[in-house]
Amino acid sequence: MTSKFDFQPKLLTALKNYSKEKFMSDFMAGIIVGIVALPLAIAFGIASGVSPEKGIITAILGGFIVSFLGGSNIQIGGPTGAFIIIVYGIIQNFGIEGLAIATVIAGILLILMGIFKLGTVIKFIPYPIVVGFTSGIALTIFTTQMKDLFGLTMDKVPADFISKWIAYFEVIHTINLWPLLIGVASIIIIVLTPKISKKVPGSLVAIITMTIVVYILRSHFGITSIETIGDRFTIQAQLPQPETIRFNMETINLLLPSAFTIALLGAIESLLSATVADGVTGDKHNSNTELIAQGAANVIVPIFGGIPVTGAIARTMTNINNGGKTPIAGIIHAIVLLLILLFLGPLTKHIPMACLAGVLIIVSYNMSEWRTFRSLMKNPKSDVSVLLVTFLLTVIFDLTIAIEIGLLIAMLLFMRRVAETTRVSVATDSIDLSDEGEIHHDEEVLILPKGVEAYEIDGPFFFGVANKFDDVMQIIGDKPKVRIIRMRKVPFMDSTGLHNLESLVRLSQAEHIHIILSGVNEQVHRILIKSGFEARIGAENICSNIDEAIRRAEDFIKK
Template sequence: MNLTGPLDFRPKLFSALSQYSFDKFKADLIAGIVVGIVALPLAIAFGIASGVNPTVGLITAIIGGFIVSAAGGCSVQIGGPTGAFIVIVYNIIANFGLEGLAVATFMAGLILVALGMFRLGTVIKFIPYPIVVGFTAGIALTIFSTQINDFFGLGLRNVPSEFIPKWGMYISSFGSVDPATLIVGVVSLLIIVITPKLSRRLPGALLAIIIVTAVVFLIPGIHVETIGDRFGELATDIPQPHGFELNMATINRLLPSAFTIAILGAIESLLSATVADGVTGSRTDSNTELIGQGMANIVVPFFGGIPVTGAIARTMTNITNGGRTPVAGIVHAVVLFLIFLFLMPLINLVPMSCLAAVLIVVAYNMSGWRTIRALFHSPKSDISVLAVTFLLTVIFDLTIAIEMGLLLAIILFLRRVMDNIEIKVYSQKLDIAEGSESTVHEVLNVNPGVEIYEIDGPFFFGVATKFDEMMRSTLGRKPSVRIIRMRKVPFIDSTGIHNLEILIKSSQEAGIHVVLSGVKDNVREALVNAGIDRLLGEDHICDHITKAVVMANRLAPAEDAQASLA
């Protein structure tokens, strides 16, 4: 990871257009039209589920999708609103209103741009897999929970946002299920599930919306709630950009939510790009992709939009229909824009239970229950991280889940690292080939007053404490010289240096010499910068164990050592 150098921003659109052809355009045009049709019901459904007007979901897909394709680092990425953001967006609106959502989305965009500018695109991929699976499954269950009211036609208003109270209200209200609404939802669900079995190219969600909406509209006597009933006539005017208030008080309140949006967006977009690269054989510029995602999230709040990220399902639809350049993503945005201008009155007729069925299928696909089942064969620490992240996502919110999940994963990782780092103690004889691949064994005679401590692993804060405890447990022996063998120490942090400094000073006060052996160049540089060479003496830092043992034997002659031990 390099944080210096020129800005790493190379949108794939520019390189694609430099070698573009009419054949590529035909493929991108077909793919873009198909993806636009597939994205339509999802954009509307995600907007409604997030607690905003369905028009907002569509505007987000148009503007955000265009910017992600035009400025991103993946050739086939399709951007827009996704199910992963439903929970966090709904909670932000409930607590801070639409203006709070705009501010949080804007700040998340700035964070994403900063991540890309500082070349942290690859670091995001290191977030532990159990955390990703845990909060994705938690989001899926939460999305499913938000659709029960519309799917069963319970007619509830002011449903609690918290998981447990929400289900308490559902259970107490199941006696008021509307049969017509439930039938519409079940039929929609069946169409969505059966369609891929007949043809992988047919968009099941759109087919369900068209068929069910037509039936409900044409057959008299069927009365179910529609988008128009709930939201009124949807506007077809292009929204005018507007500003929002940004001050330190607002920033402090919304920064955790903005951080969650940014991390979630980065994970989902880079995961989508990685999957796409595996299918197409292309290579995503992860830093450019983050900058492109950030730019989209900076712009959409000014048009009332919700957070944008890469969408795996729509990206794969793009690939399977022949899309290979960002032009397909731009065409998808244009298709949605034309639908927004000319077909919005028809959107008013879509039953809410049909959209609920679409989101229930989305939740099922997000749940990853097969992955969870496989992870139960993993180490208990991974299962713990998954379970904690899942429960916190469901019971509390995604911000707490990600923060606590990361904290738990780091703690368990450090514990695992510490358990695998060895500190060995040698005296009298030392085989310098031990612990290496060398077959030539050379045994060094070590005087009785010399003790050798070998650290096998990084000398960071956790190991520094472990080493300090071991040193204290051997203080009663009072050796003349302590050799600290560091050939297998790849790095040392400030805590390790601090503990080493304390050890050297306490040893010197007790009349014990300290010699360092096998110090790597980067570790030596850290020690020199901290002044350890001046404290210890330059000649007491040796590059090989043989030199260290020779010096130690000279500092602790055999007869003197025997006398001190008598």
């Protein structure tokens, strides 16, 4: 039985028939996913503008909560590349406390989405928007890694895309070959590792190998120009104490757009990851429960200094490929990361920044979806415009603006398409009955009585098409005695459509023209009754079919 809020964690179902065999599969998958998640959590944390252990803490707490409360058996939660740009921008403008406030608000929004069962609605966000901002984020992440990859000497990297590249070219003469060699070697290792073993993550191999190489170069050969995590950050190998987050209306108002972006992006990525996982496993996730779990994670994690949490496709697929069966695997992955942080955390200070740059460049390449981007460029111009606008706004301005304007353009284009499918036609002498659906007719043409016009609205009668009726009305020459408005093909009508219909009746009555409606469906009829329109026009003038409407028109003319 479905609960009122549709909150049904998969963990409860999984534990009912849990066995030793399932536990061993989950145990092994959880260990591997935890190891895979480590370098990504560190890289995402640093790229987002926080210390590396904050990325690990996000993976620990976020991964645990998403698995404990979530609506997917195999979803792995944690920090992802999609949030890097928005998180970095919030920290630049509002600081760490601003990020915490925005993330908590985003978490509350996600919980509300789940409570109000909006899980399925999120899936209807146009695909060009998703690809546009994902590709834009990928290019932006790639851009942020140029300083560390080339070992450039810069006091501060500008925040926006164009200024970054201008600043890079201004200091191009400071390129350091050692970090460049380490970064390129890391990329090569990550690319080649899957060809040797698909179970060992290339990013982990690259980090271990390059950390050892750099340690030897620094310790025994005196090459100190290769910057490591320890040169830039102090690693705290412990779980932080919870901190109070101070809210005020001024800050909330400033951060609400960013919080909305985090919530929307988190919902899209989480549900996309869960849907992809369902396609591989044949399972079915509960989207509303998943949103509530993601929301809970984003409310709790910032209290401990973490960054936004979402479902991670790469780690979820790693979980599936290594035998993960239930949310227990995700919980074990969080425990593995906790143990690594507590006992091996200090070792992370030796990881070279150029190696992490290589890891993030591969992440950005995988995120770019350039093949999909290229194929979408062959789609209709409206889809291409949404794709390019979202992409360019993400790259040149920021993700919040990109998502808001991308959604606005997509909605306007959708309304235009719907408006184009709605047709308004007029008949003054006869009606073609060859495609009738109201009632069976032996004849194919129905002759209209003299002084009767019939208008047909074919499609939704909403604000985007209401003026079409006015345009058709202006074409007509002689005024009839009766106007029959055929609405058999009107699935719904909004307040603007109703307003136009009321205006038509008022103007027609002023010209002593009688209005009759024909073929009104039950939903539209309820709107007419509730608005008082039926009372104004008279219930006898709302007919079930065209034959009845014509008989009513004939009776009126005879009066």
